[in-house]
Amino acid sequence: MRVVTGLALIGLLVLPACSTGAPEQGDFPSIDPALQSKLAAWLEAEGETPEDYVVALFLDHDVVFLGEYHRAKHDVVLVQSLIEPLYDAGVRVLATEFGRREDQAEIDSLLGAPEWDEGLAREIVFRHFVWWGYREYVDVYRSAWALNQGLPDGTRPFRILGINVSPDWSFVTTEADRDDPAVMRQVWGGTSEEDWADVILAAVDSGEKVLVYCGIHHAFTEYRQPIVIDAEFRRFDSSLRCGNHVFAALGKRAVTVFLHAPWKGQGGYGSRLRHPAGGVIDALMLAEGPRPVGFDLAGGPFGEIRVEDAVYRHGYEDFKLADFCDGWIYTQPISECVGVTPVPGWVNESNLEVARAQSPNPGFREASAEDFNEGIARAAQMHRRWRHLR
Secondary structure (H helix, E strand, C coil), rough: CCCCCCCCCCCCCCEEEEECCCCCCCCCCCHHCCCCCCCHHHHHHCEECCHHHHHHCCCCCCCCEEEEECCHHHHHHHHHHHHHHHHHHHCCCCEEEEEEHHHHHHHHHHHCCCCCCHHHHHHHHHHHHCCEEEHHHHHHHHHHHHHHCCCCCCCCCCCEEEEECCCCCCCCCCCCHHHHHHHHHHHHHCHHHHHHHHHHHHHHCCCCCEEEEEEEHCCCCCCCCEEEECEEEEEECCCCCCHHHHHHHHHEEEEEEEECCCCCCCCCCCCCEEEEHHHHHHHHHHHCCCCCCCEEECCCCCCCCCEEECEEEEECCCCCCHHCCCCCEEEECCCHCCCCCCCCCCCCCCCCHHHCCCCCCCHCCCCHHHHHHHHHHCCCHHHCCCCCCC
């Protein structure tokens, strides 16, 4: 059986001497009044705006991972908004999953050009993954370019480092190929997320502090991701994630921040999405009045939340939020989330053959450009994918 490691987790939370319960799928999340008061008071004293929170983390850390669910518009817009305050604070490097290592020369050229090159920006994102045809991800590059345009001559520019490798999905010709280790070795060509980490560590070795923007599973630093099959823990993933490799080299100089998004239950990565952290954070924010906020987990009551029904709790006897990551950013209610904006004509006659060859789904080897573009748009319909979460 294929092991699916998409974003997931969640459910029943139990704090010391207090059970929060687990929201039924589709139910409005609830929270015990005493717990609500405790969490709200701590958040009022310790919480910061997401931008201030991320910038402040660099006072004590060299690498900050922002781990997202993918395709939620507000997460990508947040990253765009961070570029200028980070630069002002002396953080001049954003490392991203949404660019390849081998395209670094093109990325540097794009960000240093006197005029914005929309075609090159789209090509850089397309090469990373042919299905990633979304306006906001392209505009992360544009935000960095715009900042550099306003810098005085001779000033060090803001850089975006592509950390992704270059798999060749043309080796996958059937669904069964994705379960064939020999085929997948050809796809990945001997690369792994250790290669992602090498780019980040090289920047740190040169004296830079680095914000890393990627999917949450790549962003794990101390946390080890479990392999879960048929609701049972089988083992920890032997293929360390990018953040694990960085943490092995830097220790607590590297931290993980989760961008609030749905989790899945302990049944596995294929189970239905539910409110993260058993709905406690969503219930708190909806009761107190939602506001964007970033906060630490260690040393505070949020980190002590115990999670029982979550795919990520497998392999851990007493799993708490602080075991999962170091910080949390809440932007808005999940029910208000919208997806990123599909770029019209992302796949077209000029790149259709590449899109066919480099789709991980072999069923698209003969697909039309319209098939690709419709799929890209469907994948970004977060208001539908998350509509059962009130």
